[in-house]
Amino acid sequence: MQNYDVDILVSGGGVAGLTAAAVFGAAGFSVLCVDPTPPVTDRDAEGSDLRTTAFLQPAQALLEKAGLWQRVQADAAPLQIMRIVDAGGAQPEPRVVKDFNATDLSDLPFGWNLSNWLLRREFMARLNDLPNVEFRPGTGTKSVFTRDAMARVGLSDGSSVTCRLVIAADGRNSPVRNAMGIKVKTTRYGQKALAFAVTHPIPHENVSTEIHRSGGPFTLVPLPDYQGMPSSAVVWMERGPEAMRLASLAEDDFEAAMTERSCSLFGPLKLASRRSVWPIISQVADRMQGERVALVAEAAHVVPPIGAQGLNMSLGDMRVLLELAEAAPERLGDARMLDTYNRRRHAEVRARVAGIDLLNRASMLQSRPLRDLRAVGLNAIYSLAPVRKTMMQMGLGARG
Ligand SMILES: Cc1cc2nc3c(=O)[nH]c(=O)nc-3n(C[C@H](O)[C@H](O)[C@H](O)COP(=O)(O)OP(=O)(O)OC[C@H]3O[C@@H](n4cnc5c(N)ncnc54)[C@H](O)[C@@H]3O)c2cc1C
Helix, strand or coil: CCEEEEEEEEECCCHHHHHHHHHHHHCCCCEEEEECCCCCCCCCCCCCCCCEEEEEHHHHHHHHHCCCHHHHHHHCEEECEEEEEECCCCCCCCCEEEEEEHHHCCCCCCEEEEEHHHHHHHHHHHHHHCCCEEEEECECEEEEEECCCCEEEEECCCCEEEEEEEEECCCCCCHHHHHCCCCEEEEEEEEEEEEEEEECCCCCCCEEEEEECCCCCEEEEEEEEECCEEEEEEEEEEEHHHHHHHHCCCHHHHHHHHHHHCCCECECCEECCCCEEEEEEEEEECCCEECCEEECHHHCEECCCCCCCHHHHHHHHHHHHHHHHHHCHHHCCCHHHHHHHHHHHHHHHHHHHHHHHHHHHHHHCCCHHHHHHHHHHHHHHHHCHHHHHHHHHHHHCCCC
């Protein structure tokens, strides 16, 4: 049991919380980060996070400034082309294929894909190098008491923390958000995502492929080779019962099912990890700030995994918070700073959540005529070069 006095308490040590701790620690603020669940940092260990994060272009500068990019760049798979495939016809085969190429925007790839378990390992190592940052896995936030001038946070081990700013990065059921009485609007789709890694005989050539049929997209995102074979991370979204059925299939049957769902674009797919299942919702907090509290990442917004928006939006939150904190460090966590944070982030977050909600509903379509309409829509968007380019820029977060 200890009493801490720090600039910032980060509640939550998921990928977003660890990033926030490094971002503000590297900027010179004293930071304590807590999480009741110690991160699993070994790919094949029970409970490891088998999702990957496609960090889009704007993420790189922030991660570099925080000293995080340097630790992971050797393991990052570049994403040069985003391929959208509509396979919504009678047979599971591609009928519209459109490539969005990063060269249309700049010399850089759209982004880089990294495994979440590896991010946790490397981001934790970075926190160890920062003398002004302490990470305490195994300890959670228990109570939050705020005044105009400071916040006092009680921890699960009986310790108490006095700080100027609480960054709530404690996930979609955020205890800090609940303690502040901030409400959320939640949309449920009755859908789940299976996340796992595969190997395949046909190389991905740095193309991320999103295949739409019904039930949700089937997305393959490039990974570095695994055991000498080309490898991809897969996110397969389906209605809940179908996702659970797939998750419990014998390995051979599952491999046959996913190869068919992938339209065999990469040849026969082989499982290269466990299968993990994630519930899919959209959620937005009514506001992203409270007295001495900033909500970031899934504590503030949750989206279905389409277009790699989730964590990239969270980095957008941190970019704005950091900019405000560095512009006036003496006002860290005061009402003006947090009002500005909310004003600059909340409208954009709500617009993005609404956009992804629409894309997800289009991808879930069961009825053939509507699926046909979706294919027509994809063709139309693609054929207009300025629309195509704007969509790509918006996807990267370069345009609101
Ligand atoms: C299948 C799938 C694929 C995805 N792919 C991408 C992608 O390619 N690109 C992208 O940008 N995003 C992607 N996302 C979204 C991204 O994974 C999430 O945005 C991100 O992992 C959420 O991070 P988080 O840290 O906010 O939440 P979490 O990972 O849920 O972390 C919250 C943490 O808070 C902790 N916590 C809980 N209670 C307390 C407490 N009392 N005190 C302190 N801590 C507490 C929890 O233990 C947890 O570690 C994907 C999501 C899914 C489901």
